[in-house]
Every structure is written in C-alpha cells, then in structure tokens.
Amino acid sequence: MKTYYIYILECSDHLTYTGFTNNIGRRFEEHQEGRNKSAFTYKRRPVTLLFHQEFNDAEQAIYFEKKIKKWSAQKKRALANKDFDRLQLLAECRNFTHAKFRPTKAEIEERLRVLSNESV
Numbered sequence: 001m002k003t004y005y006i007y008i009l010e011c012s013d014h015l016t017y018t019g020f021t022n023n024i025g026r027r028f029e030e031h032q033e034g035r036n037k038s039a040f041t042y043k044r045r046p047v048t049l050l051f052h053q054e055f056n057d058a059e060q061a062i063y064f065e066k067k068i069k070k071w072s073a074q075k076k077r078a079l080a081n082k083d084f085d086r087l088q089l090l091a092e093c094r095n096f097t098h099a100k101f102r103p104t105k106a107e108i109e110e111r112l113r114v115l116s117n118e119s120v
Contacts, residue, residue, distance in 0.1 A: 004061040007052040011044030020065045051080035
C-alpha cells in the first residue's frame with residue numbers, strides 16, 4: 001500500500017507553501033537544499049515543516065491539498081497548531097463576510113425595522 005503526504009512549509013519570508021508527495025523526507029530535503037531553481041521555495045529558504053498528514057489514497061490527498069492551498073496562512077497555521085477552534089472561527093469569518101452572504105439593502109432595512117420595533 002502506498003502512502004501519500006500533504007505538507008505545509010513556512011518559508012523564511014513567512015509565506016506558506018503546500019505540497020503533495022509520496023516521500024516527505026526526500027521532498028523536504030529537496031525544498032531545503034533548493035534543488036529546483038524555479039520552485040516557489042527556492043529563494044525563500046530555509047523552510048520549516050509546519051504540518052504533514054498521511055493518506056493511503058492519492059485522490060483524497062490531492063483533494064485535501066487543493067482545498068488547503070486556497071486557505072489563508074492563518075488557517076494553515078491554525079491547522080498546523082491543531083487549534084481547531086481558531087480554524088473554525090477563521091472559516092466562519094471568511095464565509096460570513098464573503099460577498100454572496102452580504103445582506104441586500106432591503107434585508108438591512110427590514111432588520112433595522114424589526115430592531116426599532118423591538119426597542120419600543
């Protein structure tokens with residue numbers, strides 16, 4: 001059975017990098033030594049391994065990698081620190097403030113009307 005890993009690195013400039021590999025030790029060494037001059041991490045060394053998770057299914061690993069690549073650095077650090085409360089808070093905050101969740105002008109007016117009636 002093959003093993004796959006999703007990992008998060010923190011670069012020297014505090015940016016994060018998320019990757020996928022089947023050999024976490026080898027891949028970390030490649031990043032740290034700068035073997036690929038066109039890699040995101042090449043000019044941002046040294047790197048620190050913040051997080052890694054093991055998978056037995058490549059499709060699941062790739063799905064998870066694609067998902068967390070879109071996350072903010074704060075969310076990635078919360079995951080790495082196992083701070084699941086903060087991770088939940090960051091997820092809710094971003095979702096609530098997303099443009100598609102913003103109330104319309106009519107909804108705002110209705111809420112204000114209800115509030116003013118409740119305070120009477």
